[in-house]
Amino acid sequence: MNDQTKRTWAEVSLSAIEHNYRVMRVCLPEGCKFLGVVKADSYGHGAIPVSKRLEAIGCDYLAVACLDEARTLRAAGVGLPILILGYTPAEYAPELAELRITQAVGSLDYAAALSEALQGTGKTLTVHLKLETGMGRTGFRVFGDWKALPAATAVRLPGLYAEGVFTHFCVSDADVGVRDFTLEQLSRFRRAVEAIETRSGHTFAIKHCTNSGAMASFPEAYMDMVRPGVSLYGMYPGPDRERFELIPAMTLKTRVAYIERHEPGDTISYGRTFTVERPSELAVLPIGYADGLHRTLSNKLRVLVNGHVAPQVGRICMDMCMADVTGLGVKPGDEVEIFGRNMPIDDVADWAGTIHYELTCAVSPRVPRVYVD
16 A cells, blocks of 8 residues: 555556557558547546657557647657647647647638738648538538538648548447448548548648547548547447457556444435445445546445445445445455456446446546556
8 A cells, every 4th residue: 555545546557558559550551650549638547657658659649639738748748749639729829830739620710710820930830620521510511512622722721731631430439220320421531531632732641530439340441540549548439349359447446444334224325315224334435426436326336345346325425435345344444446457347337327438537636546567
């Protein structure tokens, strides 16, 4: 036990992340680049340690959501190209160029604003054009009436270098019943890129659209670069689990703080949602929703302690919760696994009614990350 593991902590295996990277990388065609998505603090795993490991083992590109995330990596000495997938106000274009950060661009107005902000600076900003093929979120719309091709105008604006072009699949992680829509998105993307290049005379160096779901199910979409996110951290993006053998990178743990004895009729925690039915021993665990343990898991969660599965009982509180460990010989100080290597995060996500990587992203900053190999 050390200071970081006295209460609640998340063990992050960098070797598991490296394993997941390598089993996906080996499937890529020659020359295809690998972009590691490290936004949201690497899905809760810690963006700086993860990015440094990815850089050390040969990853080609990183992706974040916003300028602050990119600044953090640059300040930590990460030198890989970084793509910001989200929005950055145009006034920061000179800083983006100075830090060698690539910006996603999804409209002609935004491209023009970035170009204007760069005038007189002598700087060139690398951008990747985002094409909207069916996600319904952001990007140059490339289906329906799109023959004006504003994207072809964007690539010619001064101060911008349109290195790449990409789109985002919305159901590549779903079952085969919606496979056709992903293929339609891919077709729209290919047709649009060809039209933009023909109209503008500009050739994109990097074309990419492969997220984790497509990584597993649509190898025909690999193109010049793939950009796995959740699968990099050992969580399968959908039902297809045969292509890669992934290893979960995060194990969330806590310790037993107290053992409290209760008699039949006692009620537990806020709202009195659990009533004790037999003489019981309840372990008080110092983890709650302020640590990222969803309150919706109350009376549904199962935890692992001393090799035994124990039900969580009563409402999960801000800083603690209770588990029924009657007859298990549990004592204060014993380790408890919430999810990870032995308690599948998929099960916990099902009990919470959400997706697995919402759970890793939710693990709060006050929970120390302990890096293991």
